[in-house]
Amino acid sequence: xxxxxxxxxLLLVGxxxxxxxxxxxxxxxxxxxxxxxxxxxxxxxxxxxxLRARLGLDLPVWQRYLRWLAAFVTGDFxxxxxxxxxxxxxxxSRAEVTLVLAGAAFVLIVAISLPLGLIxxxxxxxxxxxxxxxxxxxxxxxxxFVMGIGLMYLFALVLHLFEPKYVPLSDGLGAHLxxxxxxxxxxxxxxxxxxxxxxxxxxxxxxxxxxxxTAYSKGxxxxxxxxxxxxxxxxxxxxxxLAMAVGDIMAGSIVVEQVxxxxxxxxxxxxxxxTRDYPVVQAIVVMLASVVVVCNFLADLLYRVMDPxxxxx
Amino acid sequence: xxxxxxxxxxxFTDRGEPFTAVDRFSLQMxxxxxxxxxxxxxxxxxxxxxxxMGLIRRSQVEVxxxxxxxxxxxxxxxxxxxxxxxxxxxxIIFQEPMTSLDPTMRVGKQxxxxxxxxxxxxxxxxxxxxxxxMALAGLPDPAEVYRRYPHQLSGGMxxxxxxxxxxxxxxxxxxxxxxxxxxxxxxxxxxxETLKAINREQGTAILFISHDLGVVKxxxxxxxxxxxxxxxxxxxxxxxxxxxxQEYTKLLVASRPARKKLRGGGGDx
Numbered sequence: 001x002x003x004x005x006x007x008x009x010l011l012l013v014g015x016x017x018x019x020x021x022x023x024x025x026x027x028x029x030x031x032x033x034x035x036x037x038x039x040x041x042x043x044x045x046x047x048x049x050x051l052r053a054r055l056g057l058d059l060p061v062w063q064r065y066l067r068w069l070a071a072f073v074t075g076d077f078x079x080x081x082x083x084x085x086x087x088x089x090x091x092x093s094r095a096e097v098t099l100v101l102a103g104a105a106f107v108l109i110v111a112i113s114l115p116l117g118l119i120x121x122x123x124x125x126x127x128x129x130x131x132x133x134x135x136x137x138x139x140x141x142x143x144x145f146v147m148g149i150g151l152m153y154l155f156a157l158v159l160h161l162f163e164p165k166y167v168p169l170s171d172g173l174g175a176h177l178x179x180x181x182x183x184x185x186x187x188x189x190x191x192x193x194x195x196x197x198x199x200x201x202x203x204x205x206x207x208x209x210x211x212x213x214t215a216y217s218k219g220x221x222x223x224x225x226x227x228x229x230x231x232x233x234x235x236x237x238x239x240x241x242l243a244m245a246v247g248d249i250m251a252g253s254i255v256v257e258q259v260x261x262x263x264x265x266x267x268x269x270x271x272x273x274x275t276r277d278y279p280v281v282q283a284i285v286v287m288l289a290s291v292v293v294v295c296n297f298l299a300d301l302l303y304r305v306m307d308p309x310x311x312x313x
Numbered sequence: 314x315x316x317x318x319x320x321x322x323x324x325f326t327d328r329g330e331p332f333t334a335v336d337r338f339s340l341q342m343x344x345x346x347x348x349x350x351x352x353x354x355x356x357x358x359x360x361x362x363x364x365x366m367g368l369i370r371r372s373q374v375e376v377x378x379x380x381x382x383x384x385x386x387x388x389x390x391x392x393x394x395x396x397x398x399x400x401x402x403x404x405i406i407f408q409e410p411m412t413s414l415d416p417t418m419r420v421g422k423q424x425x426x427x428x429x430x431x432x433x434x435x436x437x438x439x440x441x442x443x444x445x446x447m448a449l450a451g452l453p454d455p456a457e458v459y460r461r462y463p464h465q466l467s468g469g470m471x472x473x474x475x476x477x478x479x480x481x482x483x484x485x486x487x488x489x490x491x492x493x494x495x496x497x498x499x500x501x502x503x504x505x506e507t508l509k510a511i512n513r514e515q516g517t518a519i520l521f522i523s524h525d526l527g528v529v530k531x532x533x534x535x536x537x538x539x540x541x542x543x544x545x546x547x548x549x550x551x552x553x554x555x556x557x558x559q560e561y562t563k564l565l566v567a568s569r570p571a572r573k574k575l576r577g578g579g580g581d582x
Contacts, residue, residue, distance in 0.1 A: 210412035214423075217366055218400035218478070219430045221392075228426075232417050308462040309416060 004304075012297050019289040020072075021065065023282055028061040034081045037275035055081060068282065078279035082272070087283045091268065095287060096169065098264035102253040102291070104177065104184035105191075106246070112192040117199030122226060124204060132200075136193040144252040148186035148259035155182055166261055183260045187252040191245050198241055202234040209233075236307050243299030247292040315485060315518060316342040316365075320378035321388070323360050323369065323542075334360040336542040337378070344485060345516040349529030349550060351565055352539035358522045361539070362490045364388070365520075366405045367395045383485070400427035404479035408491040410471035414463040421447075421459030424478045431482060443481060449515070450477035451507040469500035476507065483515060490522045505532055526565045530554045538562050 034055070035048045052058050056067060071078060077087035120129040142150075155162035167179040206212065207230055215225040254266030265284050272280040304310050323335040335357040342348055350358045363369050364376050367387060380387040382403065387395060404427075407413045414423055425443035428434055434442070440459070447455035450473045463471055472492060479487055489508065493501035509532055511517050523529050529536050530550045538546040538553065538561070546559045557563045 210407065210409055211415040213368055214407065214413045214475075214478075215415075215426075216368055216399070217405045218427045219396045219398075221396060224430075229415050229418070233415070236417075307417060309464050 034276040105187035108188035113195035121203035140193040246295040349533035357542035
């Protein structure tokens with residue numbers, strides 16, 4: 001277990017490095033220059049050259065990367081070209097917003113899909129199962145921004161249950177979460193549909209296994225066999241699936257932020273790409289990647305706890 | 314009479330066509346008796362065992378006839394009441410000990426599961442009874458095996474764990490559905506010895522399902538030979554083995570199937 005853990009941690013760090021290199025290289029090959037957004041298009045060549053030297057943009061890309069990395073590991077994310085503020089300061093509150101949104105979406109996915117998947121599988125072919133199957137099929141194919149617009153239309157314009165005006169955390173956690181519910185739902189619903197489908201299939205697959213026949217032969221009912229044996233085995237692939245879904249959830253959150261006018265990382269990312277504000281883009285990319293990588297790492301640990309056959313490998 | 318099966322038939326529908334897997338099977342068994350059911354793959358012997366054990370979904374398969382066990386008809390008993398017999402009065406062990414155990418649960422917990430379902434006991438008491446059953450099933454060092462997972466045991470040990478789980482409540486009848494087919498010949502002989510000892514010492518009746526008449530003869534007093542769902546011959550095990558009346562039975566005596574072919578094979582009819 002210790003060795004396996006160490007291997008995982010190294011892999012985690014390696015992945016992060018790779019992501020940061022890729023982001024850096026990508027911006028060095030696409031056209032565009034941050035100086036024009038800072039100085040305007042009427043700047044003289046001397047002004048541009050001076051600014052490039054000041055920002056270190058005159059150095060070769062690998063030197064710039066090493067400089068950035070050296071600062072990054074000490075916790076210095078650099079300064080935004082455009083705002084002239086430290087990146088950390090600029091992003092802290094926005095990152096919080098996005099993490100709340102993504103976290104809420106994740107909780108919703110689990111809260112929606114576990115009971116539905118269970119019921120659908122337990123009463124396979126029953127009325128609930130058939131409704132769930134049709135619904136998942138329909139919801140799965142809706143992109144989350146369309147889902148966001150749809151939910152907004154329904155709850156704000158038709159039902160008047162939702163005020164489409166952003167409520168920051170400073171107005172109280174309850175009010176903030178109440179606002180976040182709808183955007184989180186927009187992110188969560190399509191993924192929930194997939195999770196329900198996957199869990200239902202996984203449970204039904206396990207229900208046909210020999211060890212469930214053994215459970216019945218000991219006097220288990222269908223429900224008690226489900227709780228005591230099926231669920232744990234059926235959850236193993238679902239945990240992996242949910243961990244992989246974290247990337248999609250982050251991406252979905254960034255898109256849905258635009259629909260609901262939420263001042264999270266998404267807006268910042270898009271505007272920073274436009275102005276070639278490299279330090280900001282780089283920090284956001286690394287932050288998003290780290291959430292995904294860390295969640296996968298946690299899923300891996302959970303997987304080992306759930307499936308004793310993996311242990312020690 | 315402990316068990317009296319009369320005209321047990323199992324019919325299921327295969328692509329719209331009815332298929333009779335078991336055709337009017339009848340059998341009487343006394344307490345403590347050992348009876349073998351022999352036949353080739355698809356002869357309906359496993360299906361018979363599963364029907365008696367209540368492991369066939371009645372909604373999908375038509376099961377007719379009667380199987381009166383200690384006064385109650387297992388075939389018509391409501392599910393809820395049937396469950397009171399399953400694992401308590403009658404138990405079953407299967408051909409594949411690997412897949413028949415839950416891979417994510419410790420062996421000891423699986424052995425004591427019937428206790429959890431049927432009796433209210435303190436965890437310490439449960440554990441003690443599980444360890445007893447494991448010793449009875451011939452598992453060396455039960456306390457160690459108790460906290461292992463199935464994949465950490467050999468095939469023979471797994472089957473012994475299955476036997477321990479089946480015997481933990483001292484059932485009157487143990488149905489053994491090809492319990493040694495997936496095992497090496499030496500392990501097979503050891504498991505047979507264990508079953509014999511359990512029958513002798515605990516008085517557990519055993520209904521032993523096998524394709525191998527030789528194995529059945531080693532364990533059972535009586536034998537029933539099945540072919541295509543029907544009983545074609547029955548009698549004392551020695552008698553049937555040494556003086557088979559049917560050509561089919563002669564073939565079963567003569568065939569000593571190569572173990573390699575059978576190992577890892579899936580279920581059979």
